[in-house]
Amino acid sequence: MSGFGKIVIATDKFKGSMTAVQASEAVRDGIMEGCREAGNASPEIILRPMADGGEGSMGVMERALRESGRSYRKEFIPTVNHLGSQILAPVLLYGAEDGTSRAFVEMASVCGLNMIPRERRNLLRSTTYGLGTVLRECIVAHGVRDILLAIGGSGTNDGGFGLLSALGWSFTNSNPFRNKDIPTFISGIEAASDRSVADICPHLRQTRITVATDVTSPLLGPLGATAVYGPQKGCRKQDIPVFENALENWVRVIGVPDFPGAGAAGGTGYALKAALGAELAAGWQVFASMLHLEEEIASADLVITGEGRFDKSSLTGKLPAGIATLCRRYGKPLWIVTGTCRIPADQLAAIGISRVIELSSSAAPGEDTYSDAPAIIRHAVASALQD
Numbered sequence: 001m002s003g004f005g006k007i008v009i010a011t012d013k014f015k016g017s018m019t020a021v022q023a024s025e026a027v028r029d030g031i032m033e034g035c036r037e038a039g040n041a042s043p044e045i046i047l048r049p050m051a052d053g054g055e056g057s058m059g060v061m062e063r064a065l066r067e068s069g070r071s072y073r074k075e076f077i078p079t080v081n082h083l084g085s086q087i088l089a090p091v092l093l094y095g096a097e098d099g100t101s102r103a104f105v106e107m108a109s110v111c112g113l114n115m116i117p118r119e120r121r122n123l124l125r126s127t128t129y130g131l132g133t134v135l136r137e138c139i140v141a142h143g144v145r146d147i148l149l150a151i152g153g154s155g156t157n158d159g160g161f162g163l164l165s166a167l168g169w170s171f172t173n174s175n176p177f178r179n180k181d182i183p184t185f186i187s188g189i190e191a192a193s194d195r196s197v198a199d200i201c202p203h204l205r206q207t208r209i210t211v212a213t214d215v216t217s218p219l220l221g222p223l224g225a226t227a228v229y230g231p232q233k234g235c236r237k238q239d240i241p242v243f244e245n246a247l248e249n250w251v252r253v254i255g256v257p258d259f260p261g262a263g264a265a266g267g268t269g270y271a272l273k274a275a276l277g278a279e280l281a282a283g284w285q286v287f288a289s290m291l292h293l294e295e296e297i298a299s300a301d302l303v304i305t306g307e308g309r310f311d312k313s314s315l316t317g318k319l320p321a322g323i324a325t326l327c328r329r330y331g332k333p334l335w336i337v338t339g340t341c342r343i344p345a346d347q348l349a350a351i352g353i354s355r356v357i358e359l360s361s362s363a364a365p366g367e368d369t370y371s372d373a374p375a376i377i378r379h380a381v382a383s384a385l386q387d
Contacts, residue, residue, distance in 0.1 A: 004043045004301045004302045004385075005043050005044060005301050006043055006044040006045075006046065006299060006300050006301050006302075007031060007043050007044070007045050007046070007300065007301065007302045007303070007304065008046045008048060008293075008296045008297055008300040008302070008303045008304070009024045009027045009028055009045065009046065009047050009048065009303075009304050009305075010024070010048040010049070010050045010293060010303065010304070010305050010319075010323055011023040011024045011027060011049060011050065011304070011305055011306035011307065011337065012050055012051060012052060012056070012305075012306065012307040012308075012318075012319045012320075013051070013054075013055065013056040013307070013308070014306070014307065014308035014339060014373055015055070015308045015309075016308070016370060017308060017339070017369075017370045017371075017373045018373055018374060019049070019056055019059055020049035020050055020051060020056055020059065020060055021049045021059060021060075021063065022374060023049070023306055023337070023373075023374075023377070024047050024048070024049040025047070025374075026373070026374040026375075026377040026378050026381075027304050027306065027337060027377060027378075027381050028045050028047060029374075029378045030377055030378040030379065030380065030381025030382045030384075030385075031043070031045060031381060031382070031385060032045075033378055033379075033381075033382040034381065034382035034383070034384075034385035034386055035385070037382060037386065038385070038386055043301070046296050046300070048291050048293050048296060049063060050284065050287055050288070050291070050293070050305075050319055050323075051150070051212075051283065051284075051287050051319075052152065052212070052214040052282075052283035052284040052287070052317070052318055052319045052322070053150040053151060053152040053211075053212035053213045053214045053283025053284075053286070054108060054150070054152025054153040054214055054283070055106075055108040055112060055114065055152065055153035056108075057106050057108070057150035057152070057212065057283070057287070058090060058092070058104070058106040058108075058109055058150075060287060061092060061104045061106075061148075061150075061287075061290075062074070062092060064287070064290050064291055065092065065094055070094055070095075071094065071095065072092050072093060072094035073092075073093050073094075074090055074091070074092055074093075075090070075091050075093055075142070076088035076089065076090055076091075077089050077090075077091055077133075077134050077137045077138070079110060079130040079131075079133040079134050079137075080129065080130040080133070081110065081111050081112075081115050081116070081130055082110075082111035082115075082116070082126040082127055082128065082130065082154075082155050082156050083116060083120070083122065083125060083126060084125075084127070087110070087115075087130070089105075089109055089110045089130070089134050090106075090109055091103050091104065091105050091134060091138060092104040093138075093142055093144070096146060100145050100146045101142065101143045101144045101145055101146070102144060102145075102146040102147070102148065103138040103142065103144040103146075103147050103148070104147075104148045104149075104150075105131075105134055105135065105138065105147060105148070105149045105150070106150045107131055107149065107150060107151040107152070107153065107154050107265055107268070108150070108152065108153035108154065110130050110131045110134055111126070111127075111128060111130055111131055111154055111155055111156050112153050112154060112155055113153055113154060113155035113232070113233060114153065114155075115155065116155055118234075121155065121233060121234030122234055123155075123156075123157050123230060123233050123234045123235045123239070123243075124239065124242075126155055126156045126157065126158060126233070126234075126266075127156065127158055127161070127162035128154075128156050128158055128160055128161070128162035128163040128166075128265075128266075128268055128271075129162030129163065129165055129166045130162070130166075131162070131163050131166075131268070132162060132163035132164065132165065132166025132167045133166045135147060135149075135163070135166075135167065135201075135209075136166055136167055136168075136201045136204075139201055139202070139203050139204060139207050140201065140202060140203070144207065145203070145206060145207050145208065146207070146208045146210075147207060147208070147209045147210070148210050148212065148286070149209060149210070149211050149212065149272070149278075150211075150212040150213075150283060151211055151212070151213050151264055151265040151268055151269065151272075152212075152213060152214050152215070152264075152265070152283060154233075154265035154266055154268065155233050155234075156233070156265065156266040156268065157225055157226055157229070157230055157233060157235065157243060157266030157267060158189070158266060158267065158268075159189060159219065159225075159246075159247050159250045159266070159267030159268070159270055159271060160267055160268040160269075160270060160271020160272060160275070161189045161192075161250065161271070163268060163271055163272075164271055164275055164276075167200060167201045167204060167276075168197065168199040168200040168201050168204075169195060169196070169197055169200065169275070170195070170196045170199065171189070171192035171195050171196070171253060172192070172195075172196070189246050189247070189249060189250045189253065192249065192250070192253045195253055195254070204276070208279075209272060209276060209277075209278035209279070210278065210279050210281055210286070211264075211269060211272050211273070211278050211279065211280045211281065212281055212282075212283035212286040212287070213261060213264040213265070213269055213280055213281070213282070213283055213317075214264075214282070214283045214284070214317050214318050214319075215229075215261065215263060215264040215265070215269070215317060216260045216261050216264075216316060216317050217229075217260070217261070217262075217263035217264065218258045218259065218260060218262050218263050219247055219251065219258045219259075219262035219263045219267050219269075219270045220244060220247055220248060220251070220258050220263075221258075223263075224244075224247075224258075224263045225247070225262075225263035225264075225266050225267045226240050226243040226244055226247065226266075227240060227244075228263070229263070229266065230243065230266075233266070247267060250267070250270075251270075254270070254271070254274050254275055255274075256270075256273075256274035256275075258270070259273070259274075261273070261280045262274070264280070282317055282322065283317075283319075284317075284318070284319045284322035284323070285322060288322065288326070293326070294326055297323075297326045297327060297330055297332055298330045300332055301332075301333075302332070302333050302334075302335065303323065303326075303327050303332050303333070303334045303335070304334075304335045304336070304337060304381075305319065305320050305323040305324075305334065305335075305336050305337075306320075306336055306337035306338055306357075306377075307319060307320060307336075307338060308338065308339045308340075309338065309339055309340050309342070310336060310338040310340070310341045310342065310343055310356070311340075311341075311342035311343065312342070312343070314343070315343070315347075315351070320336055320353075321351065324351045324352050324353060327352050328351075328352045333354045333355075334352055334353050334354060335353070335354065335355040335356070335357060335384070336353050336355075336356050336357070337357045337359075337377055337380070337381065338356065338357070338358055338359065339358070339359045339360060339369055339373070340358065340359075340360050341356050341358050355384065357377070357380045357381060357384055359373060359376050359377065359380070362376055362379070362380035362383075363376050364376075364379075
């Protein structure tokens with residue numbers, strides 16, 4: 001324990017088990033427990049629960065605003081989820097230093113994958129229309145001119161067709177199948193041709209949109225939105241070519257070639273950047289900047305990050321890879337706490353991770369790595385500090 005005068009804890013959520021805040025607090029409690037057991041003084045512990053643009057980003061953002069002392073309010077906007085059911089979507093409204101009205105919107109709270117049980121998921125009927133409704137309401141009703149939109153964890157694959165429709169875009173020859181009068185993806189864009197913005201949302205062009213995403217995939221192809229993420233959203237194998245053909249037409253209609261990040265949130269990244277001029281940013285960097293994480297890491301003696309599953313996808317735009325980059329920059333040791341690790345030891349060393357605390361191998365007999373995760377983390381971290 002000697003030598004660790006300052007420890008920075010920056011974990012993501014453990015999906016289905018803990019929020020980022022709960023995971024970070026469990027690590028903190030483990031450090032405190034280890035210190036007590038060893039009879040040592042506790043180090044300075046800095047908690048920075050993190051997100052990378054997916055589910056849980058709303059909680060991290062709200063905590064960041066609260067701790068910064070910045071005034072904000074949470075509003076609930078009437079809209080629909082991706083299958084057309086009425087919901088109230090939370091947004092955070094706050095002001096910038098220059099007086100600009102800002103909003104934070106989390107796509108996972110509007111049309112998130114986990115909002116619909118697996119047996120009811122139907123990607124052919126899923127739409128981003130509800131997300132577009134939320135953005136329109138922020139701009140028109142609340143005077144927002146700067147939107148930070150986290151788009152991870154979506155349950156859609158409509159290329160942002162529904163979103164643009166809600167914002168006033170229309171398309172020639174687009175006779176969309178109607179789901180409670182909401183334009184849905186598949187029959188809408190496979191036949192679409194010319195686009196019109198005659199009825200576009202007022203002030204949309206004057207609104208800056210920054211998109212926090214954890215995905216760098218293109219829209220099309222074997223590494224694109226449908227092939228990689230479609231199956232977990234309910235896309236049947238035989239439907240993949242249907243989506244690919246429709247999304248290829250969508251690119252022709254919008255008139256902007258495919259690009260890295262276009263496949264985020266089932267192509268919502270494509271519509272946001274190609275049609276609305278939004279800026280795509282690595283989600284972890286957005287939150288790291290807001291939380292001044294780099295400055296904290298620069299003066300730390302140890303950094304601990306974590307997420308539910310650590311595998312090859314964690315190394316492409318996800319939080320652990322981002323934290324590892326900062327730790328290498330400043331020569332700081334990095335530990336990761338995870339439910340399951342699927343990265344070989346040589347790769348761990350190459351990216352600068354010096355220790356892995358794996359819940360699946362740390363659980364005591366009878367402990368469940370989901371329901372008992374906070375206790376397992378606490379004991380495992382306490383033990384690791386005494387090695």
